[in-house]
Amino acid sequence: MNSIRHTLKAAAAIAIVVCAATAAFAVTGDDVLNRMQDTFSIGGADSGEGILLSIAVVNQYASGITTDYNLAVAAETVVDPNRPADADETSHALMYFVGGDDEGMIFLLSTPEAKSEKSRMWLYISSFGLTKELVSDEDQSGNFAGSTLTYADIAGASDMRDDYSATILREETLTLGSEERPVWVLELTPRAGVDVEYARVVLWVDKAENLFLRLEGYDASGVETKEILVASLGTFEERRIPEVMVGRDLQTGDVSTITLSGMRRPAGGLAESVFDSANLGSFAPGTYGF
Amino acid sequence: MMRRIFTWIVDHAWWVIGAVGLMTIALAIPLFSLETNVDFASYMNSKDPAYILMKNAEDRYGSQTLLMVAVIAPDDIFNATTLAKIEQLETRLAEIPGVEEVQGPLGQDVITSSETALDVRPAAPGGRAPATPEGIAAYRERILGMQSIRGLLIAEDGSAAAILIRMERDASEFEVTRAIREVMNEVGTPPERFSISGEPYMMLSLTESIQRDLVVLIPIILAVMCGVLFLTSRTVRGVWIPLLVVGLSVVWLFGPLGILGIKVSIMTFILPVLLLAIGIAYGIHIMHRYDEEIALGKPRREAVIESATAISGAVVMAGLTTVGGFLSLLTCYMPLFQEFGIIAAIGVALALVLALLVVPALLAVLPAPKLRLRVRAEAGTNGRLARTLGTVVGGVARRPRWFFLVIAIVIAGLAVAVPLLKTDSSMAAFLGKEHPAILGMTDFDQHFSGSEQLMIEIDTGQRDGLKDPKVLREMLDLEAYLRTLGVRKTSSITDLVRELDLRFHADDPAFYAIPSERKQVSQLLALFSFQGGDFGTVALPDFSSGEIAGYYPRADGETKAKLVRDIRAYLGEHFTGDAKAEMVGPTQFFDSMGRQLIRSLISNIYSSAIVVYLIVAVIMGSLVAGLICLIPLAFTLLAIFAVMAVSGTTLNIASAAIASITMGTGIDYAIHFVSRYRTEMRADGDCRRSAERTARSAGRAILFNAAAVGAGFLVLCVSKFMAFRSLGGLLGLAMAASGTAALTIAPAVLVTLRPRFVTTPPWSRLRRFWESRTKKT
Incomplete structure (x- = not known):
């Protein structure tokens, strides 16, 4: 079992992802990838408004064991009005553990968009009533909670543009539940000198929404090791967003399912104090309808 | 009946020789595809409870295939040269394809704490070897203060360091192990001593020893048999004919094994030597009798038929008893011996049949021996x-x-x-104390917690059962008991929970304890996960069960048997509630x-x-x-x-x-x-x-x-x-x-x-x- 933190970072990223999506026409594989990455980047649309949603994570291990946990999430992107329009922004995500022995624990993540800056994380442990900042050098390659998905798999797709070059293999239609989604199928190969998890990636990118709908990761010997599928799409503010994502580790047989629900804007927005690490002990989920 | 058979063989001698030759060439080709199976677990009866326990534990907790490289310094490792070599090793080992994780004394993440933060960083700054005296002194103080690392990655007295390497699940263990050994040999220059240990190295070492034995033993036994045959026959063909026949039987036996994909086990690999020793007699008997017939003045054809007919009964009887002896291994409990028995019996039967087929055919086409044989026959x-x-x-x-x-x-x-008479099924008993694989284990016995491992599974039968403070305290008591039995170090979820409690409370020693509330335990474990922690075998993902690992120095079979008995008695007495405890690892297996x-x-x-x-x-x-x-x-x-x-x-x-x-x-x-x-x-x-x-x-x-x-x-x-x-x-x-x-x-x-x-x-x-x-x- 690995880090739940990655789950939460991933969940935070998912929460942020839903804030932006712009369709565009692309000619080359790199163009498609860039467009997809832009979809992942944070637009200013939610600045000051924030998002509330619930995330359910279910890990089904090949051994037959199943674990699950539920999170109440509040996320927000803050744009400094004094900075240029294309400047980096900081996003905050607060994860509140719902139910079980971990009820009341809070994970707070502040993620600067700039790669040069590091995320900061705090953990509030309700049973002790104490908050600690978690300082770590850890990268984003680890699995979380023994699941098949890493932070890089889900949220770190934003790294793909820097790590891989893409070519269009073909265009086809992907069936997603009852929907037929036209997609580009990209083949991603690592850029020289870059340390990446996969030696080759095949990516299905929705033409209309620029969302990745399916990912296949291959190792250096050409064996597929990972598969991530968007099992269903939801709609939020007239944009399509991933609603259920399923990741399969083809080496271990473990399967993880992440379900997003109850996505909404908080009435009156989210106060900046919500994301202050000193206030974690006083966070009341009921106030936000959880 | 036998006379008619031998008459036919003699009359069709060239046909027989040709057919056997062609068959031998065909069966020799698959010899090159033979593979070895040196996995001791596969030698056990799969219905044996110990085997089932170990396999079930592997299914639940995954394989614990670890390789360990030890760096042993003349004084201690805290000098710039030794630390630089350790850094080089950690870096280069991590680059080997198939290596999933490298844990070393420099790069290993450690948790430290303050009033406001928990810090997870490599033990050495940036995972790099400190080079200045001040940096080395600070590193020494830090690493020797880490209870979880001391005895595992660093010797208690600082005289040695260990690097633990975990392979990717589908990696070729032999290839990766060879690459690791290569790196170790390149980096491992004096004055430090470097050694390697762990199950994958043991398997590689076994395989290499088998290959070396085959290369060495077969020429030696051929030389010995040549000497014995020449002493008893005093003729050149008295040497090469029996040897040829047994050589053919070896090819006829192992060729089909290659075709059928049957791997050569630690027992069957000595069969060429055994067959040469045992099967040589069949040819000798026929040839001696033939010499006697020739000495009596019989013509060559008649002498061959007469000698083969006369001696075949005794030769068949000798062969059958040997075949029977080997087949009796089928009643053994261990599949290793059953397989060895069948293959050996087939080998002896082939040696017997080929002796009765090829020796008369060869004698029929070769010139009759000279008269001087008659004198020896009579004497x-x-x-x-x-x-x-x-x-x-x-x-x-x-x-x-x-x-x-x-x-x-x-x-x-x-x-x-x-x-x-004592039993000892350990690797040390099989390989010998001077074998390189055992020497590596000795280094870990001397400088670290020990090369032997015992595993005890604690199964609460319910989700999150391990988070119950009562269960954790029972586990602590068990670990204390294990140390009274000579187990030097234990590792379990209790260590994690106590260390996390300590770190979360700013290193206040009063908090190196199991918290009183289940919720506190649960959230500390969540904290560990937040910090990128890997529970490994200490707990299943749902915390229903976990393992206690115990490390102790190499012990003989009797000592292990007593250890197992004592532990089982303790478990039977103390784990009678909801939490069940059972030995599942290699100690109980061996x-x-x-x-x-x-x-x-x-x-x-x-x-x-x-x-x-x-x-x-x-x-x-x-x-x-x-x-x-x-x-x-x-x-x-x-x-x-x-x-x-x-x-x-x-x-x-x-x-x-x-x-x-x-x-x-x-x-x-x-x-x-x-x-x-x-x-x-x-x-x-x-x-x-x-x-x-x-x-x-x-x-x-x-x-x-x-x-x-x-x-x-x-x-x-x-x-x-x-x-x-x-x-x-x-x-x-x-x-x-x-x-x-x-x-x-x-x-x-x-x-x-x-x-x-x-x-x-x-x-x-x-x-x-x-x-x-x-x-x-």
Whole structure:
């Protein structure tokens, strides 16, 4: 079992992802990838408004064991009005553990968009009533909670543009539940000198929404090791967003399912104090309808 | 029937030679695709509870395949040069394809804390070796203060460092291990000493030792057999024909194994040596008899047919008893011995069939030997050796009671020693203490917590059960008990929970404890996960169960057996509530393997005795004859086990097969003696004279045969494996003992009992009974 933190970072990223999506026409594989990455980047649309949603994570291990946990999430992107329009922004995500022995624990993540800056994380442990900042050098390659998905798999797709070059293999239609989604199928190969998890990636990118709908990761010997599928799409503010994502580790047989629900804007927005690490002990989920 | 077969072979000799040659070429090709199986777990009975426990634990917690590289410094590792080498090792090992994770004393993440933050960083700044005296001193203080690292990645006294390497699930263990060894050899320059240990290295080392043994042992046994054959035949073809036949049987045996994908086990790889030692006799017998026929002046064709027909019965009998001995291994509990028994039996049968097929065909196309052979043929029973044997056996036959008294005293002495025989199924017992793989383990015994590992599974049967403070405290008590048994270090979820409690409370020592509330435990564990922690085997993802790992220095089979008994007794007494505890790891596995060895040995003694007895009884037409032939062998086995007990040679995976090999080959000498004695008795009627004449005529052949086979077995004494060195010595001794016993105990019994089968033709009473029944009806 690995880090739940990655789950939460991933969940935070998912929460942020839903804030932006712009369709565009692309000619080359790199163009498609860039467009997809832009979809992942944070637009200013939610600045000051924030998002509330619930995330359910279910890990089904090949051994037959199943674990699950539920999170109440509040996320927000803050744009400094004094900075240029294309400047980096900081996003905050607060994860509140719902139910079980971990009820009341809070994970707070502040993620600067700039790669040069590091995320900061705090953990509030309700049973002790104490908050600690978690300082770590850890990268984003680890699995979380023994699941098949890493932070890089889900949220770190934003790294793909820097790590891989893409070519269009073909265009086809992907069936997603009852929907037929036209997609580009990209083949991603690592850029020289870059340390990446996969030696080759095949990516299905929705033409209309620029969302990745399916990912296949291959190792250096050409064996597929990972598969991530968007099992269903939801709609939020007239944009399509991933609603259920399923990741399969083809080496271990473990399967993880992440379900997003109850996505909404908080009435009156989210106060900046919500994301202050000193206030974690006083966070009341009921106030936000959880 | 046999005459017609041999007549056909002689008349179609070139066809036979050609067909056998073509077949051999075809079967030689798959030899190159043979693979080895050195996984000791696969040698166990898959229904054995210990095997099932271990496999279930592997399924639940995953394979714990770890490789360990130790860096041992002359003084301590805290100097710039040694630390730089450790850094280089950590970096280069991590770059090897197939390596998933490298844990070293520089790069290993450690948790430190303050009032406001928890900090997770590599033990050395940036995972790099400090170079300044101040940096080294600070690093030394930090790393030696880490309880979880001390004894695991760094020796308590700082004299050595360990790097633990976990491989990717689908990585080729041999390739990765070879690459790791290569890196270690490149970086590992003096004055530090570098060693490697762990199951993958053990497997690689075993395989390489097997390959080395095959390269070394086969030429040696060929040389030894050449010498023995030349001594007994004094002709060049007396050397190459028997060797060729056994060589063919080796190809015919191992070729199909390659085709069928049957891997060569740690036992079957010595079969070429055993076959050369055992199978050589069949060719010798036919050729000696052929020489005798030629010496009598018979033409070549007639001499071949006559000799082959006359000797085939004895050769088949000798072959069948050996086949029977090996097949008796089918009753063994361990599949390793069952497989070895079948393959060895097929090999002996092939050697037998090929000897009866190829030797007559070759003799039929080769020129007849020269006249000088006749002189030696006639001198056989009048030589000095024959006369000495006659005198010894004559003495035994004249005073059998005195002889039995001496034997009774010897047996009593041997019987006292046998209970001292110990079992040891460990790798160290098999490989020997000087084997590189064992030397690596010794380094970990000396500088770290130990190279042996025991695992205890705590199963609460319910989700999050391990978060219950009561269960955690029971686990703590168990770990304390393990340390009283000599376990140097334990590792479990209790360590994690206590360390996290300590760190979360700013290193206040009062908090190095199990929290009182379940919720606190749960959230500390969540904290660990947040920090990128991997629970590994200490807990399943749902915290329903986990493992306690214990590390202790290498121990022999008896010590491990006691450890297992004590732990099981404790578990039975203390874990009676919801949480169940059971030993699941390698310690209990090898303990069970030791018990399986005993079980296999005992069952094999009985089964080989029964099988060999039945074969002898049927062929000689007498139930009593079968028993008499077994008596010298019973003495031989008693002597062998007593020698093992007194010399401290343990019963291990190799020596557990000694009963069947001794029975299958050693019985030939008693059969040979009893058969010849019966012939002499029917001609003379006086038992003492018959015994003496038997010794003069057959005794020399028995001694030569035993010496040849024994010399072949002794070749195993140069094996890379200590177990085979012991086995070779013991089998050499067994051949000497069974040959001697056949020449002394068998005549004493025959002269004392005067059984009727020696004077009555085989099955005559049955025939008479049948005839009387026919007349009545």
